[in-house]
Every structure is written in C-alpha cells, then in structure tokens.
Amino acid sequence: MTRKQRRTALIGTCVAVLALATGLVLYALTDKITYFRTPSDIAEQKIKQGQRFRLGGLVAAGSVKRGTSATVEFAVTDTLKFQPVTYQGILPDLFREGQGVVTEGILNDQGVFVADSVLAKHDENYMPPDVAKSLKERGVKLGPAAEHKPNATVGAAPASSAPPSAGTAY
Amino acid sequence: MITEFGHFALILALVVAVFQMVVPAYGAHIRDDRLMAAGNTAAVLQFGLIAIAFASLTRAYIVSDFSVLNVATNSHSTKPLIYKISGVWGNHEGSMLLWVLILALFGAAVAAYGTNLPTTLKARVLAVQASIGVAFSSFIILTSNPFLRLLPAPADGRGLNPILQDPALAFHPPFLYMGYVGFSMAFSFAIAALMEGRVNAAWARWVRPWTLAAWMCLTIGIAMGSWWAYYELGWGGWWFWDPVENASFMPWLAGTALLHSAVVMEKRDSLKVWTILLAILTFSLSLMGTFLVRSGVLSSVHAFAVDPERGVFVLAIMIFFTGGGLALFAMRARELRQGGAFAPVSREGGLVLNNILLSTACATVLIGTLYPLALEAATGAKISVGAPYFNLTFLPLMAPLLIALPFGPFLAWKRGDLTAASQLLKVAAIIALAVLLIAFAYGQKGVWIAPFGLAIGAFVMAGSLSELAARTKLGKVSSEETIRRFVNQPRSIFGTTLAHFGVGLMTIGVVATSAYQAEKILVMKPGESVEIGGYALKFNGITPSRGANYVEQIGSFDVTLRGTSVTSLSPSKRLYDSPPQPTTEAGIHASWAGDLYTVLGDSQPDGGYSVRLYFHPFVRFIWLGAVLMFIGGAVSLSDRRLRVGAPNLARRKPAAAPAE
Numbered sequence: 001m002t003r004k005q006r007r008t009a010l011i012g013t014c015v016a017v018l019a020l021a022t023g024l025v026l027y028a029l030t031d032k033i034t035y036f037r038t039p040s041d042i043a044e045q046k047i048k049q050g051q052r053f054r055l056g057g058l059v060a061a062g063s064v065k066r067g068t069s070a071t072v073e074f075a076v077t078d079t080l081k082f083q084p085v086t087y088q089g090i091l092p093d094l095f096r097e098g099q100g101v102v103t104e105g106i107l108n109d110q111g112v113f114v115a116d117s118v119l120a121k122h123d124e125n126y127m128p129p130d131v132a133k134s135l136k137e138r139g140v141k142l143g144p145a146a147e148h149k150p151n152a153t154v155g156a157a158p159a160s161s162a163p164p165s166a167g168t169a170y
Numbered sequence: 171m172i173t174e175f176g177h178f179a180l181i182l183a184l185v186v187a188v189f190q191m192v193v194p195a196y197g198a199h200i201r202d203d204r205l206m207a208a209g210n211t212a213a214v215l216q217f218g219l220i221a222i223a224f225a226s227l228t229r230a231y232i233v234s235d236f237s238v239l240n241v242a243t244n245s246h247s248t249k250p251l252i253y254k255i256s257g258v259w260g261n262h263e264g265s266m267l268l269w270v271l272i273l274a275l276f277g278a279a280v281a282a283y284g285t286n287l288p289t290t291l292k293a294r295v296l297a298v299q300a301s302i303g304v305a306f307s308s309f310i311i312l313t314s315n316p317f318l319r320l321l322p323a324p325a326d327g328r329g330l331n332p333i334l335q336d337p338a339l340a341f342h343p344p345f346l347y348m349g350y351v352g353f354s355m356a357f358s359f360a361i362a363a364l365m366e367g368r369v370n371a372a373w374a375r376w377v378r379p380w381t382l383a384a385w386m387c388l389t390i391g392i393a394m395g396s397w398w399a400y401y402e403l404g405w406g407g408w409w410f411w412d413p414v415e416n417a418s419f420m421p422w423l424a425g426t427a428l429l430h431s432a433v434v435m436e437k438r439d440s441l442k443v444w445t446i447l448l449a450i451l452t453f454s455l456s457l458m459g460t461f462l463v464r465s466g467v468l469s470s471v472h473a474f475a476v477d478p479e480r481g482v483f484v485l486a487i488m489i490f491f492t493g494g495g496l497a498l499f500a501m502r503a504r505e506l507r508q509g510g511a512f513a514p515v516s517r518e519g520g521l522v523l524n525n526i527l528l529s530t531a532c533a534t535v536l537i538g539t540l541y542p543l544a545l546e547a548a549t550g551a552k553i554s555v556g557a558p559y560f561n562l563t564f565l566p567l568m569a570p571l572l573i574a575l576p577f578g579p580f581l582a583w584k585r586g587d588l589t590a591a592s593q594l595l596k597v598a599a600i601i602a603l604a605v606l607l608i609a610f611a612y613g614q615k616g617v618w619i620a621p622f623g624l625a626i627g628a629f630v631m632a633g634s635l636s637e638l639a640a641r642t643k644l645g646k647v648s649s650e651e652t653i654r655r656f657v658n659q660p661r662s663i664f665g666t667t668l669a670h671f672g673v674g675l676m677t678i679g680v681v682a683t684s685a686y687q688a689e690k691i692l693v694m695k696p697g698e699s700v701e702i703g704g705y706a707l708k709f710n711g712i713t714p715s716r717g718a719n720y721v722e723q724i725g726s727f728d729v730t731l732r733g734t735s736v737t738s739l740s741p742s743k744r745l746y747d748s749p750p751q752p753t754t755e756a757g758i759h760a761s762w763a764g765d766l767y768t769v770l771g772d773s774q775p776d777g778g779y780s781v782r783l784y785f786h787p788f789v790r791f792i793w794l795g796a797v798l799m800f801i802g803g804a805v806s807l808s809d810r811r812l813r814v815g816a817p818n819l820a821r822r823k824p825a826a827a828p829a830e
Contacts, residue, residue, distance in 0.1 A: 003511060006511065006513065006514060009514040010514065010522065013514075013522075013526060017526050017527060017530050018530060020566065020567075021530045021531075021533065021534055021563065024534070024563040024566060025534055025538075025563050028538075028559040028562040028563050029538075029541060029559065032556075032559040032562055033541075033553045033554070033555050033559060034553060034555075034556060035551065035553050036552035036553060036554065066772065069692075069693055070691045070692055070693050070771070070782075088691055089691050089782065090404070090691065090771035090772070090780055090781075091771070091772065093404075093743075093752040093753055093754055094751070
C-alpha cells in the first residue's frame with residue numbers, strides 16, 4: 001500500500017464517520033427535540049397532534065385532584081391561561097400548588113395535556129429558568145420565591161426528580 | 171481568626187501562583203537552572219497554602235462558625251458530622267476551593283515526582299499549571315469568596331439541601347474534580363511541549379500516567395454520580411443525558427481518546443499533532459463543563475441556583491485557555507515531525523478508528539448539549555434536547571467502536587492481520603452468538619435491537635479475555651506454562667483486559683436495564699400484594715419515625731421470590747428540619763439478576779398509598795463495569811513501565827517494550 005492509499009483510507013474513514021454522524025445529528029435535531037411552551041403558547045399556536053413538548057408554568061392553586069388510582073389531575077398556568085394536565089405516577093417531592101413546574105408529554109384530542117414526566121423546582125427557592133423567563137416575557141410579576149438564592153451546589157449532584165430512564169434507549 | 175488566616179493563605183497562594191507562572195517560564199527561556207528550580211518550591215508552597223485555606227474553611231464547618239457567610243448559608247448545627255465536612259464542597263464557593271486545591275495538588279505532584287523530566291519542560295509545565303491556578307484563585311477571591319463574614323452571626327445556619335445529605339457527597343465531587351482538573355496536566359504538558367517546539371515519544375510516556383490517573387478518577391466519579399442519582403432521585407434512572415451530566419461526560423470521551431492516542435505516540439512516535447490537539451481539547455471540555463455547571467445557562471435537573479456574573483468570569487477563563495492553547499497549537503503544530511507510517515489494518519489503525527469514533531461521539535454530545543442555547547439565541551425558541559436525540563446519534567457511533575474493540579489488541583503494530591485476529595476471536599464470537607440467541611428466546615418484550623446490544627457486550631467481555639488467553643497460549647501449551655506466562659504478563663496487559671472487560675459488562679448493564687426494565691405505578695392499601703420482575707411484594711403500611719434532622723414516613727414491603735421470603739424493603743418520605751424540604755428515599759433490593767426498586771408516593775383519601783415499583787435487570791453491571799475500568803487503570807498505573815517516578819525511559823527502545 002502506498003502512502004497515498006493509506007492516507008485515502010484514513011481520510012475515507014473519517015469522512016464516512018463524520019457523514020454518518022452529521023446525518024444522524026441533523027435528523028435528530030429536526031425530529032427528536034422537545035419545544036418548551038407555556039399555556040398561552042398553546043392557546044396561540046397550532047400544535048400538531050401527538051407532538052411531544054414541554055409545558056411549563058405554575059401549578060394553579062386549588063387545581064390538584066388526586067383520584068383513587070395513581071392518576072393526578074392539575075392545571076398549569078402562566079396566570080393568563082390555564083392548561084389542564086393529567087399525569088400517572090408519583091409527583092416529585094417539591095411539587096406544590098403555586099410553585100413552578102415543567103411537564104413533558106402530548107396534548108390529547110380533548111385539549112388535556114397528558115404528561116409522562118413532571119419536573120418540579122430543584123430547591124426551595126428555585127424556579128426553572130425557562131419558566132421564569134417565559135413568565136417575565138409575558139409581564140407576569142414573580143414573587144421573591146422565584147429569585148435565585150445564592151446557594152449553588154456542586155456540579156453533578158443529583159437534585160431533583162427527572163424523567164424516568166427512557167425505556168426505548170436501545 | 172482562623173478563617174481570616176485561611177483567607178490570607180488563599181491570597182498568598184494566588185501570589186505564589188503568579189510567581190510560579192512567571193519565574194520558571196522565564197528561567198526556561200534564558201536557561202537558568204535556579205529560576206527553573208524555583209518552580210518546584212513554588213508548586214509545593216502553593217499547594218500547602220491552598221490546603222491551609224481549605225482546612226480552615228473545613229474547620230469553620232465542623233465547629234459551625236455561622237459568622238462565616240458560606241457556613242451560615244449552607245450548614246446547620248444539627249447536621250451529622252460527615253455532612254458538615256462534605257458540605258464544604260456542597261456549595262459553589264467551597265467546591266471551587268476544592269477545584270483549585272486539586273489543581274495545585276497535581277502541580278505539586280509534578281514538582282515532587284517528575285524528577286525524570288527535562289528541566290525546561292518541567293519548568294514550563296509548572297508555569298502553565300500555575301497560570302490556570304492564577305485564573306481560578308482570582309475567580310474565587312473576586313467572585314466566590316468562601317471566607318466572607320456575616321455579622322452579626324445568625325443563631326443557626328440555613329442547612330444543606332437534603333438531597334446532598336448523603337454519603338455519596340463525600341466522594342462524588344472530589345473524584346469528579348480529580349478527573350476534570352487532572353486533565354489540566356495533559357493541557358499543561360501539551361502547552362509546555364508546544365513552547366519547547368519539540369514533542370517526542372518520551373513526552374507521551376510522561377504525560378500518560380497523569381492522564382490515566384485523571385481518567386480513572388473521572389470514570390469512577392461519573393459512575394458514583396450516576397449511582398447516586400439512581401438511588402436518590404427516586405426515578406430509578408441512572409443517566410438522563412442532562413447538560414450537567416454531559417458536561418462531565420464530554421471530557422471523559424475526549425480523555426479516553428487521548429489515552430489511546432498517547433499509546434500510539436509513545437510506542438510508534440506517530441499521531442503527535444493529533445495527540446497534542448486532543449490534550450488541549452480535553453481540558454477545554456473540562457473548562458466548558460465547569461462553565462456550564464457554574465453559569466446555569468442550560469436548564470438541568472441537577473443544577474441549583476447559579477449566578478450569571480460568575481458564569482461570565484468562567485467563560486472568560488475558558489476562552490482564554492482554549493483560545494490561547496489552540497492559537498499556540500496553530501502556530502507550532504507544523505514544526506512537529508510525524509513519525510512512523512502504518513497500514514490501515516494495524517494496531518495504530520485500530521486506535522485511530524477508536525479516536526475517530528470517540529471524538530465524533532463527543533462532538534454529537536457537544537452539539538446536543540449546546541444546540542438549545544444556539545437556537546434560543548438565534549430564534550428565541552425554547553427547546554430541550556433529551557434522550558431521544560442522544561440515543562439516535564451517540565449509540566450508532568458506539569456500536570462499531572465496541573465491535574471493533576476486541577480486534578484492536580490482536581493487531582500488530584505497523585501492519586496487522588485481520589484474518590488472524592478473527593481466528594483468535596472465534597470463541598468470543600461463538601459466545602456472543604449464544605447470548606444473541608438466548609436473548610431472542612427469552613426477552614420477547616424488549617426492542618428487537620436489544621439482543622444485539624447484549625451480544626456486543628458479551629463479545630467485548632469474551633474478546634478481552636481472549637487476548638489474555640492468546641497471550642498465555644491457553645490450551646496450546648501445558649497448564650504450568652500457561653500459568654508461568656500469565657504471571658509474567660506485564661501489568662498493563664491486565665489493566666487493559668480489566669478495563670475492556672468492564673466496558674463490555676457496562677454495555678450489558680446499559681442494554682438490559684434500558685430494554686427490559688419493568689415498571690408499575692399503582693395505589694396500594696396495607697395488606698395488598700403485587701408482582702413485579704418475578705418478585706411478590708406485600709405492602710404492610712406506614713410507620714412514622716424521627717431521624718437526626720428529619721421526620722419520615724417509612725413504608726414496609728415484604729418481598730418473596732417463588733414463595734420464599736427474600737427481604738423487606740422500607741422506602742420512605744422524609745421531611746427535613748432545615749431547610750424544610752421533603753425527599754424520597756427509595757427502598758432497593760439488589761441482586762445479580764437485577765434491582766427491585768420501590769418508591770413511596772402520596773397518601774390517597776381512601777387510605778391507600780401510591781407506589782412506584784421497578785425491576786432493573788443487571789443494572790449493577792453498569793457501575794461494576796466502571797469499577798473494573800477504574801481498577802484496570804490502577805493496575806496499568808502500577809506497571810513499572812508507566813510509573814510516574816520511574817527512571818528516564820526515553821533511552822529504552824520502544825520496540826523492546828512488549829506490545830500493549
């Protein structure tokens with residue numbers, strides 16, 4: 001094998017791997033990302049049936065209803081609009097009425113958001129940044145509870161509930 | 171008073187670091203031995219001073235000195251002693267102090283043990299290492315000072331986030347930082363080599379032990395974090411592809427590539443330019459990880475409140491070192507002469523493939539992690555990139571890497587024989603095939619690709635053992651001869667085998683638990699029973715209890731397997747006193763076949779409790795695999811040929827060394 005052929009083989013492998021990776025990345029970034037929406041966004045935008053997205057806002061006061069099964073109903077609000085949510089599972093420890101929450105799932109044909117994961121805020125005085133920003137953009141005033149407290153912690157310490165490990169990982 | 175002493179020691183350490191940054195480098199420039207030697211003293215002194223600062227902060231935590239703002243904000247007098255100590259790095263300021271402590275530790279270690287290094291290279295390494303120290307010590311003193319006073323002192327502190335009140339906090343961050351920060355050694359060596367304008371095989375031999383040590387710590391640190399999240403968060407997940415996790419995973423991927431390319435450089439004097447670039451990039455990714463975690467620009471399930479201003483400071487540090495490093499690389503890389511050529515099918519070729527796949531995988535993780543930031547900046551749309559993206563992009567790159575892995579060690583340097591390697595892997599391939607068939611026969615409910623994943627894992631495990639079998643001529647010569655050969659293998663061979671075996675074990679754990687896990691969410695009343703993963707669970711009800719600094723509701727389950735009692739599990743819900751925050755403690759029964767995982771939920775109006783039950787098959791293999799990688803690294807590190815303090819090995823001909 002000449003030096004030139006060797007180089008061709010090396011560059012060929014690189015190009016092949018990079019092409020594969022680029023293709024996958026481009027496909028995944030159009031198809032596998034999740035948008036973040038507030039209840040007002042849902043009211044304003046047309047959302048494709050069955051599209052997964054994240055819904056964020058505050059848990060509306062007095063909206064949490066627990067049935068006799070493990071299904072929980074509540075509403076998420078940005079104080080302008082309300083979005084009903086159902087969730088089957090155990091709510092995170094810090095899930096509470098009037099507090100920030102981010103849920104992920106799909107909108108069903110009755111306009112109810114069926115969540116398969118619920119993330120509540122991570123420590124007592126924290127609000128997910130996406131929620132805080134969206135609420136601020138819409139001119140909603142936040143109490144001091146939404147301000148960041150100067151109490152950061154170590155890097156990869158586990159902090160809060162997260163979505164269950166994806167069953168479709170392979 | 172002692173706190174002020176610590177504060178002063180930290181400022182002195184900064185001054186010493188400035189000295190260490192300037193004087194040895196100048197000494198190396200004008201070839202003055204005394205100026206260069208001053209770097210050694212400075213490195214040890216800098217470490218000593220930061221250790222004093224760290225010790226005085228630790229003391230403030232132990233005695234609960236709430237006149238120190240950092241202690242008052244993050245500690246509480248009733249907290250158990252272990253959490254008072256580990257709480258030192260359970261907050262931003264303290265964790266940054268730990269960061270520079272470890273940075274200075276690596277610098278001091280080079281000064282003390284790097285006796286075989288050429289004096290100019292050593293002086294420059296210490297100077298570069300000190301420059302990182304200057305940046306981060308300034309960062310602490312200017313923006314994140316843990317020694318600030320709070321007067322008047324409050325009666326008690328605000329307490330540590332209960333989720334962090336776990337023994338894992340004592341080990342996870344220090345190991346993670348040893349890894350993150352340890353890659354600064356590779357960076358400092360790379361920059362020093364570029365300043366020298368000379369890189370040879372000996373360079374790789376000097377830098378490899380440090381990189382290996384850092385890689386080991388990062389491996390075990392990430393695994394510990396994963397295990398911690400698994401049992402603490404109550405969701406049974408072990409990896410979420412969360413930005414904070416990716417932040418530590420990217421340096422790991424790059425560092426793994428670096429370890430392998432440094433082998434080529436050491437043995438064959440090849441891939442120099444690439445190895446140097448990788449050394450710079452690995453540490454840059456560590457810095458980026460620090461930035462992502464500290465600034466909170468990305469929403470993460472693990473992130474706590476953060477301060478954007480500090481983020482900008484870290485960003486500036488990152489841009490300076492990455493940009494500066496790459497600029498120097500661009501100027502000097504052309505001067506590096508390339509070494510021996512090799513055929514595509516050869517040990518070098520295999521390691522190049524390893525590097526291509528690992529660095530591409532690292533790039534896909536990087537893109538997925540930063541894409542939300544870029545998209546929001548460009549269009550204002552808020553998105554999150556989660557597991558579906560990473561499964562689709564990362565896993566297809568890992569599969570060929572794992573399939574190719576067992577072939578690598580069987581290929582000769584320069585030109586390998588793929589047919590001969592395949593012959594030697596016949597047994598491994600048969601085992602993999604058997605696993606494939608068994609998985610298809612038994613695991614009906616999983617996705618179709620899962621059995622292939624298990625087979626690949628088995629192939630890697632059996633393949634790494636095949637290497638040892640081939641080296642000891644197992645079955646080809648008498649058993650005494652095999653044992654003699656086994657005993658005489660260099661330790662680095664055992665290290666490689668162990669680490670690769672661990673990779674295979676981890677693969678099996680990841681695939682099995684992702685594809686075949688069982689989950690049930692239901693409401694249970696006391697006395698009711700349910701079945702999952704072959705186990706029968708009987709719920710006995712709830713008893714309240716009181717812990718050191720919390721109250722809890724403990725649920726009780728009797729677990730039986732095929733009629734025989736196995737254990738009883740007691741998942742609980744806790745409410746901590748300060749801060750008043752609830753946490754969920756999972757009840758886990760571990761066995762080789764898998765983990766039974768129970769979580770207690772809210773009480774229902776009719777007297778039932780919602781419970782979440784999981785069965786995670788082979789989930790322990792994930793962390794066991796990481797432990798094997800760590801041990802493999804340690805065994806390799808203990809090899810005489812790799813030892814940090816070993817006499818100058820540059821004189822030894824690379825060809826004389828047994829192939830890795």
